[in-house]
Amino acid sequence: MMSLHSRRHVWRATASPQSFTTLEDVELLQRVAMGDQAALDALYARHAAVLLRYLRQLTRDTLEAEEILQDTFVAAWTSAKRFEGRSTVRTWLCSIARRQWRDRHRRHALDLDQNTDLDQLTDPAPTPDEDVLEAVAAEELGALVERLSPAHRDVLALAFVDELSYAEIAQVLDVPVGTVKSRLNHAKQALKKLLSPREEIKR
Amino acid sequence: MKLDHAETREQLAAFAAGTLSAEERAAVAAHLRECAVCAREAAEWASIRGAVRQAAPEAILRPHVLSNIHARIATAETHFNAPVLWQLLLAQVPLVRRQIWTASALVLTLGVGVTLALRYGADAFLVLLAPLVAAIGIAFIYSPENDAPLEITLATPTSPRLILLARLTLVFGYNFLLGLLCSTLIALNGHAMVAVQLLLMQWLGPMLLLSAISLAASLRLGSTAGVGIAVTLWGVRVMMTSSAVQLNLAMQQSLAVLNSTNVFTVVLAALILLVAVGWLPNQEQFA
Ligand SMILES: [Zn+2]
Numbered sequence: 001m002m003s004l005h006s007r008r009h010v011w012r013a014t015a016s017p018q019s020f021t022t023l024e025d026v027e028l029l030q031r032v033a034m035g036d037q038a039a040l041d042a043l044y045a046r047h048a049a050v051l052l053r054y055l056r057q058l059t060r061d062t063l064e065a066e067e068i069l070q071d072t073f074v075a076a077w078t079s080a081k082r083f084e085g086r087s088t089v090r091t092w093l094c095s096i097a098r099r100q101w102r103d104r105h106r107r108h109a110l111d112l113d114q115n116t117d118l119d120q121l122t123d124p125a126p127t128p129d130e131d132v133l134e135a136v137a138a139e140e141l142g143a144l145v146e147r148l149s150p151a152h153r154d155v156l157a158l159a160f161v162d163e164l165s166y167a168e169i170a171q172v173l174d175v176p177v178g179t180v181k182s183r184l185n186h187a188k189q190a191l192k193k194l195l196s197p198r199e200e201i202k203r
Numbered sequence: 204m205k206l207d208h209a210e211t212r213e214q215l216a217a218f219a220a221g222t223l224s225a226e227e228r229a230a231v232a233a234h235l236r237e238c239a240v241c242a243r244e245a246a247e248w249a250s251i252r253g254a255v256r257q258a259a260p261e262a263i264l265r266p267h268v269l270s271n272i273h274a275r276i277a278t279a280e281t282h283f284n285a286p287v288l289w290q291l292l293l294a295q296v297p298l299v300r301r302q303i304w305t306a307s308a309l310v311l312t313l314g315v316g317v318t319l320a321l322r323y324g325a326d327a328f329l330v331l332l333a334p335l336v337a338a339i340g341i342a343f344i345y346s347p348e349n350d351a352p353l354e355i356t357l358a359t360p361t362s363p364r365l366i367l368l369a370r371l372t373l374v375f376g377y378n379f380l381l382g383l384l385c386s387t388l389i390a391l392n393g394h395a396m397v398a399v400q401l402l403l404m405q406w407l408g409p410m411l412l413l414s415a416i417s418l419a420a421s422l423r424l425g426s427t428a429g430v431g432i433a434v435t436l437w438g439v440r441v442m443m444t445s446s447a448v449q450l451n452l453a454m455q456q457s458l459a460v461l462n463s464t465n466v467f468t469v470v471l472a473a474l475i476l477l478v479a480v481g482w483l484p485n486q487e488q489f490a
Contacts, residue, residue: 142257
């Protein structure tokens, strides 16, 4: 439609890409809500790489991760008005990405969100002789991470790829902060289990 | 800040991720110097951090992803989300000539008054008035030659077609609601032995059609011409409906079709509207 081109044009003319670098995420998102596509591009430049890494971790497939990344920014474009500032923009984008992914994999989503029984278990205290993780090369450990359950990959990626705080992860996953902590610990235990199955059987 | 063993253990993943505040970081580091168990676990988390980042390597953002997003946004935009449309509508309220609101309301109030005073032919009065009032109002919604607020509107980046449609929705919606209100009043008073929806069917189709014609004419020839054409057409229609004029059967039938709400009147009105909006000059010509 003609209007859209003109609208975009006006915005481009008033806001040079340089001025975007000084804007906060929230301000950029406000502009996105008003239909400023250049502001969306600026948000993309800031967050797309991390989101793609996160999605790559969830999907284990680069092409699918790219598709969901598209879905995420299209969804962000249409729902920017509904952003209420209760989380950071990055956390909000992670939530959208995760929701887009979950919508594609309803079946996975079930075992992802019904993982709570796992969360209820108490954390096993670390035993001093368990230094297995440190001894293993990052490549090998990385391959094992890919074999973890979606729920564990999810929480680990949010913590170490997206680098969200516990509270922010809790917002994305829509669970209490305590659950985030225990889920992280269970992911760690699961990783150890994959690494030393024999040791686990002994216990 | 001081953390004990249990508190520190909870923070170790965040410590490895680097998401703690400086103060929390210092507190964890202080405990790690004293506690071998936590120090070992912190090292484990550091390994895990490396492994997770290894498993999700820095991906190259290929340019097609962003261009696909742009393409999808462009197509998604044609269906505007409701809040945007609503804001556009509200923004038009002060820009539509104030006289339109009061004139429509006055005339229809008069119509209802007369209708309630008369015992017979009560409903016919409303059926005759409502479409004409709407059509006259619509002739004034968009007249570039004498519309100061229009220039302000055009300075904002919204298409004139969209503005036109928004105003059309407003004014037509207003007249429709007025007509509905009047129909309800008349039906409630029991003067006309008709139900509201029957009354509505008598004026809605003609209202659509006459409004579309009035809009098309006003866009091409100006508001005055739009009003003139609408009044003339409506006058002809009233004359032909009155028993004074002799009509053959075919003419009577086509008049009956035009005088009610049916697929034909709605489609015809929509077509006229499409042509009228399509005809609208481009933004550049106003600027
Ligand atoms: Zn300790």
